[in-house]
Amino acid sequence: GENVEQHPSTLSVQEGDSAVIKCTYSDSASNYFPWYKQELGKRPQLIIDIRSNVGEKKDQRIAVTLNKTAKHFSLHITETQPEDSAVYFCAASRVSRPLEYGNKLVFGAGTILRVKS
Amino acid sequence: NAGVTQTPKFQVLKTGQSMTLQCAQDMNHEYMSWYRQDPGMGLRLIHYSVGAGITDQGEVPNGYNVSRSTTEDFPLRLLSAAPSQTSVYFCASSSSGFGYEQYFGPGTRLTVT
Numbered sequence: 078g079e080n081v082e083q084h085p086s087t088l089s090v091q092e093g094d095s096a097v098i099k100c101t102y103s104d105s106a107s108n109y110f111p112w113y114k115q116e117l118g119k120r121p122q123l124i125i126d127i128r129s130n131v132g133e134k135k136d137q138r139i140a141v142t143l144n145k146t147a148k149h150f151s152l153h154i155t156e157t158q159p160e161d162s163a164v165y166f167c168a169a170s171r172v173s174r175p176l177e178y179g180n181k182l183v184f185g186a187g188t189i190l191r192v193k194s
Numbered sequence: 195n196a197g198v199t200q201t202p203k204f205q206v207l208k209t210g211q212s213m214t215l216q217c218a219q220d221m222n223h224e225y226m227s228w229y230r231q232d233p234g235m236g237l238r239l240i241h242y243s244v245g246a247g248i249t250d251q252g253e254v255p256n257g258y259n260v261s262r263s264t265t266e267d268f269p270l271r272l273l274s275a276a277p278s279q280t281s282v283y284f285c286a287s288s289s290s291g292f293g294y295e296q297y298f299g300p301g302t303r304l305t306v307t
Contacts (some may be wrong), residue, residue: 078253086234109293120284120298121237166236172293181252182292184229184236 079104081169083185090157092194100167100185101149107169110143111148111182115164124165125152128172157192164189195220198299200285206236206305215270215302217285219231225288227296230254230281237284243268244291274305 080103090106094192102110111126127134127141134141154161167185178179201216219226227242229252239252243262257279259271268287272279282303286296 081236111295113296120300121296122298123295126295143238170292171258172291180292181239181242182227182296183253184238186234186236 078105079169079171079181079183080166080189081183081185083188085165085188086186087189087191089191090174094157094159096154096157096161096190096192097190098152098165098167098190099149100151100169102169102183103148104147104171105148106171107144109170109172110141111168111170112141112152113166113168113184115166115187117163117168121166125177154190157190159192159194162190162192166167197221198285198287198297200283200302202294202302203300204303206307207272208307209275209277211275213272213275215272215283215285215304217270217299218266219268219270219285219287219297219299220266221287221289221297222265223289223297224265224288225291226262227252227286228260228268228270229284229286231284231288231301232281238272240283252303272304277306280304280306 083100108129113121114124115121143150164187170182171180198219228238228240241260243249259275261276
């Protein structure tokens with residue numbers, strides 16, 4: 078089955094600096110890669126996702142890059158702000174049409190991001 | 195819309211007790227899942243359902259049962275609680291399965307003593 082490894086486990090940055098979180102996956106057939114943000118005591122929420130037919134996707138200060146050959150993908154946050162402090166989870170899934178059934182989402186262990194002001 | 199709701203928010207059980215964690219969604223989503231979150235281990239899938247009457251096991255199903263009699267509700271049953279089941283439990287729903295956004299509930303913090 079799929080295995081997702083996430084690094085680093087904790088990351089401290091100064092406000093305004095960039096933060097990068099990296100994930101590797103094992104199943105070369107995985108083709109959907111979401112990132113979730115979980116603030117302290119709250120539920121995880123999707124912040125960005127990428128599919129395997131795209132190499133990079135941006136949304137304001139957040140970007141995700143995907144290297145299918147190396148089987149890794151990364152989350153980039155630029156101009157970090159204190160409200161970016163949270164736990165970030167990457168995940169991977171294999172989406173196959175028409176059968177969605179059985180293509181489970183596997184999460185990484187999470188990265189605690191602290192933005193110091 | 196309330197989205198995904200879970201009850202209770204907190205629960206303390208003694209070893210061997212049973213209980214049901216409730217999950218409901220009002221978005222008419224076919225797909226629903228249960229995850230447990232433990233420190234340093236991310237979110238691990240317990241059971242999931244692709245529609246009323248259809249359920250399947252995830253990564254860590256032992257000690258848990260589920261059923262799906264309606265589109266809205268997906269309860270998780272702990273048969274005989276063990277300390278290893280101390281965790282935060284999240285229910286999630288999606289309109290189109292694991293290849294799309296998962297909408298999580300607020301979570302239930304369970305402690306088994």
